[in-house]
Amino acid sequence: MGRGLHERLEPLGRDQDARLHRRLRSRPCLPPAVRTSPTAPAARPPSPRTVAGWILTHPDTLPENEHLKLKSVLAGCPELGALTVHVSAFGKMLTQLQGDQLPQWIKAVRADDLPSLHTFVNALERGLAAVTAGLTLRWNSGVVEGHVNRIKMIKRQMYGRAGFGLLRKRVLLA
Incomplete structure (x- = not known):
């Protein structure tokens, strides 16, 4: 705080805070050119x-x-x-x-x-x-890998629910 402002605050006391607040708001610290031209926020960089x-x-x-x-x-x-x-x-x-x-x-x-x-x-x-x-090469094992993935999914769905017989039937019928 500047010395002049400090000297003005002491005699006001705590009961005159509202009056002081109004006075300070009526006298902004920044010049009008700075207050009226806010800078646009910088664009966020891509993640x-x-x-x-x-x-x-x-x-x-x-x-x-x-x-x-x-x-x-x-x-x-x-x-x-x-x-x-x-x-x-x-x-x-x-x-x-x-x-x-x-x-x-x-x-x-x-x-x-x-x-x-x-x-x-x-x-x-x-x-x-x-x-x-x-x-x-144009040959690949993509189709086989797809079937293996499907069978593993069925196995995970059946875990702890039934025996091998039901698992076998689901794999053959799916």
Whole structure:
């Protein structure tokens, strides 16, 4: 508090708080130009989950407004730009069955300083032959995995309710 204000408060006492409050409200501390021009709140940055969704979405299917937001995020972080390039290249290999390009993709990822992507590459290299086959051949075990998943769901639903006979009938009839 300024010295002048303190000297004015002492003689008023506690019973004149309302009067003091009215006086202070009638004399705002800020100049009128500052009071009448509030700044707009800054836009909230997108969440990491949202940015990951934008990166994992095919660029042709990403809406224009989200594409612009992604560009602004990538402009602020060059590491995310490199990550986006690698994710797009891997998605192209995955959807177009171009597993023969996997070694070049791994070399390109190793050239960048992206530790989390290096962890992914290490896991791919452990089963490189199987991953290359999965990215190259058109045959897969997706249908079989779907049936296994359905049978496990039925088993979980039946847990502790009946014996193997009823479980067998549900699996065969489902």
